[in-house]
Amino acid sequence: MRILLSLVAALFLAPCAMAHEYETGQLHIDHPWSRATPPGAPTGAVYFAIHNHGQQADRLLSADSPVAASAELHTTVNKDGMMGMRHMEQGAEIASGTELRLEPQGNHLMLVGLKQPLVAGQRFPLTLHFEKAGDVNIEVAVQDDAPDAHEHHHQH
Numbered sequence: 001m002r003i004l005l006s007l008v009a010a011l012f013l014a015p016c017a018m019a020h021e022y023e024t025g026q027l028h029i030d031h032p033w034s035r036a037t038p039p040g041a042p043t044g045a046v047y048f049a050i051h052n053h054g055q056q057a058d059r060l061l062s063a064d065s066p067v068a069a070s071a072e073l074h075t076t077v078n079k080d081g082m083m084g085m086r087h088m089e090q091g092a093e094i095a096s097g098t099e100l101r102l103e104p105q106g107n108h109l110m111l112v113g114l115k116q117p118l119v120a121g122q123r124f125p126l127t128l129h130f131e132k133a134g135d136v137n138i139e140v141a142v143q144d145d146a147p148d149a150h151e152h153h154h155q156h
């Protein structure tokens, strides 16, 4: 029950449109955001950081969102000078005391088969599936540009 309550509290105590975060059990999810997409774009990407401040490792297994046919965890790889993306089929482990960062040019959650354009200023729901923490519902803020990495930790 405490997990549910703290999640609800995080939703209502985040009045700032540019910065929001979620606390669920051992995991802290910082500012999920997505870049706006042009009409007809087939894919989008979601970025956020997950910090595990618990004693046990957890694993982000998969995700889904009503705005896309599927959501895949991708890592960016440089193969012979060609940038490519690889689907992390086993998900990504978040060891105790570490952070999993999804950010431009790095790991990201790819929205495949976008059903609607992602419009700056709007939000859309996303469900993260964790091995231990279970399903966590978050909202992704759509932005024109990347949030200032230094500022958004302190905005409230």
Ligand SMILES: [Cu+2]
Pocket: 074, 085, 108, 109, 110
């Ligand atoms: Cu990708």
